[in-house]
Amino acid sequence: MRAHRRAATALRELGVETIFGLMGEGNMRPLIDFGAIGGTVVAATTEGAAVSMADGYARVGRRLGVASVTHGPGATNALTALTEAVRARTPLLLLTGDTPPRADHLQRFDLRGLAGLAGAGYVRVGAAADTATDVARAVRRAQAECRPVVLDLPVPLQRVEVADGPPLRPAPPAWPGLPDEDELDRALGILAAARRPVILAGRGALDARDEIVALARAVGAPLGTTLLGKGLFAGEPLDLGVLGTLASEVALETVQGADCLLVLGAGLNRYTSVDGALLAGRAVIQVDRDPARIRAAAEVGLVADVRRTAASMREQLVAAGQEPATAHRGDLAELLAAEAARPVAGAEDADGADTIDPRTVMRLLDRVLPADRVVVTDTGRFVYAPWRLLSVRSPADFAHTCNFASIGLGLGTALGAAAGSGRPTVAVVGDGGGVMNLVELATAVRLGLPLLVVVCNDGAYGMEYRHLRLDGDDPAPARCVWPDFAEVARALGARAATVRTAGDLDGVAVQLASLGSDGAGPLLLDVRCDPDLDLADLG
Structure with missing residues (x-):
């Protein structure tokens, strides 16, 4: 088969079901092939919207999103949406294909430079025989790094005949497990000594709701979220709702009175932390699988899986006979219910x-x-x-x-x-x-x-x-x-x-x-x- 067909086949083998795209010289053949072998191609009206569609598809579905645009103006038209996806930490693949190497080609543009400007990764297929390998490398980078990767299959390579190799297999994500034992002990010591702990969870804690709620009950902590964690603890009597600049009056007072903030799967941006004001004057424990998201303000930063860490924390605290903290207002649940109804x-x-x-x-x-x-x-x-x-x-x-x-x-x-x-x-x-x-x-x-x-x-x-x-x-x-x-x-x-x-x-x-x-x-x-x-x- 030709390289463009091998690229489409590789995407299907790796579990990609849908591509959002706008056809042009640089990408039309892989798009046509992808549809011909059973994939779904959703045609957008503009290149930027194609990338935004893949972004929304990935965020809500919690999976890889794939978009495809042509080279040159197709890629530049998608730059703003690509940058948004980078900053949203969306696993996304943007398939395009560089122009033939002619100085007079009207649509020539530096795709590697464009990816760098947006903060995206970049993988270029250097030889037609490596098409499947490079597609898999780009997909796995996007998934592992939680960011978009631009996959460049140059137009001159797309028509080159390549051998049909063994089918690719999706690789399971290599997430970190439990944190370092010494650091976990430090975190548990802070939690056990806290009189007014509060738990803050973000988008990185979506799979850990039950474990976090059980931990919160064990330590006597109210629960709050970031904006992207909105609704995670709905129905819990001590649900503070969204914290930070969007917090309610009762929620804000509760966090300001806390002596310990356990942050699970949240990046602590300026809006959540109110420019750091909600972190000052209290012990901060932060758990995230991405070490780059651990803030300097964290007294203990644990690079680990949030769900497993929360479960381990609860098990060890219960085994040690830890009693829930009782220094929060006794009528907090009633105050929160009244505020929600007002x-x-x-x-x-x-x-x-x-x-x-x-x-x-x-x-x-x-x-x-x-x-x-x-x-x-x-x-x-x-x-x-x-x-x-x-x-x-x-x-x-x-x-x-x-x-x-x-x-x-x-x-x-x-x-x-x-x-x-x-x-x-x-x-x-x-x-x-x-x-x-x-x-x-x-x-x-x-x-x-x-x-x-x-x-x-x-x-x-x-x-x-x-x-x-x-x-x-x-x-x-x-x-x-x-x-x-x-x-x-x-x-x-x-x-x-x-x-x-x-x-x-x-x-x-x-x-x-x-x-x-x-x-x-x-x-x-x-x-x-x-x-x-x-x-x-x-x-």
């Missing part, structure tokens, strides 16, 4: 004559949408509403595209999440970011995806509008006039509605409740908002 401050009074508060929308969506939904947000000032008010059953059902702080990536990421999960998926985007990739709604229509797109439309680049207002400047330059989102969505084949009032929401409640079960495909809500409403300040 309406968001100011939300009832923030609807305008012809605008609606996004929080009003998110609360209704939270009530009426199917419980097994997936939620994906773009980035912008509107994110506080869905982050706080739109729940998910598991952290694996939530993703945001704020890692590179670029607007416009949310819709593509949601498309990949919906295509991979087959479940109702909500994409919450701003008007500026939404209009950038609204054409990709045609892909959702073509695939019949169970997708709800909520456009928080304040007629402005909202974050810039807010900054100008806070600086005392005229925010008018940040205002924008867009096409009618609902009309554009209908032109692309989707259902759509404009929402200005709670009554408008009631009018689409039946469609929302049946999302994913009615087979009607995507639905867009153009939610008209007030740009002067500051969601960051109003809770």
Whole structure:
């Protein structure tokens, strides 16, 4: 067979079922072959969206995502989405193929340099005979390093005949097991002596919920999460919810009063740690399988599997006769329950004559949408509403595209999440970011995806509008006039509605409740908002 066929075959042998791509000279033959041998090729409208789709597919499915674009402008068009995936630590393969080595080739571009700029890995197939080996190397690097890898199969090599070797086999991930015994003993000594411990879990702890809950009960610790761990401990009486800058008042007070913070599978970025304020003045124990994520603020840093470490900690503490700490407030569970039931401050009074508060929308969506939904947000000032008010059953059902702080990536990421999960998926985007990739709604229509797109439309680049207002400047330059989102969505084949009032929401409640079960495909809500409403300040 030819090398392009061997590359496609190798991907299938390694367990790849779906590639999100946009065809061009550099990648069309591997894409055609992949579909011909039983793989699924999801054609995107833009290269950036193809990478975002693979990103969402990987994050929600917790597996490798694969995208494919052509060389030159195809690769540069994908650079922003690739950088987002790098910073999200998504295992992703981006298949492309370098141009023929001619100085006058119009699409020549340094693919190795592009990968380096994004922070991605790079594997170039140097000889056609090595195609399968290099594909496997790229796949395993992406999985082991938890980051995108650009796989470059140069066009001149693709047509070279190669021998058909033995089939490849997926390699199991080589995760670390239990931590160093001496370091574990140090951590256990700190935990045993703590009077007010708190446990903070992140995305790296998704498989360890039961073990962490059992450990928390053994040591008497309330449980909190990072934003990406949202919902992990839902239903637990001492669930503090999301900690950091999004924390509730009771949760924040609890962490500030803690003497020990056990951090499991979380990177402790500036938002979670409130620029380090939540780490200062208390012992920090951090467990993560990636040594690069262990913070200098950690008194003990354990490079290990979170689930096995949590189970081992509990077993050893129980065997030693450890009693749960009792210095946290005795009424903490009641306070947390009361806080969860209390309406968001100011939300009832923030609807305008012809605008609606996004929080009003998110609360209704939270009530009426199917419980097994997936939620994906773009980035912008509107994110506080869905982050706080739109729940998910598991952290694996939530993703945001704020890692590179670029607007416009949310819709593509949601498309990949919906295509991979087959479940109702909500994409919450701003008007500026939404209009950038609204054409990709045609892909959702073509695939019949169970997708709800909520456009928080304040007629402005909202974050810039807010900054100008806070600086005392005229925010008018940040205002924008867009096409009618609902009309554009209908032109692309989707259902759509404009929402200005709670009554408008009631009018689409039946469609929302049946999302994913009615087979009607995507639905867009153009939610008209007030740009002067500051969601960051109003809770």
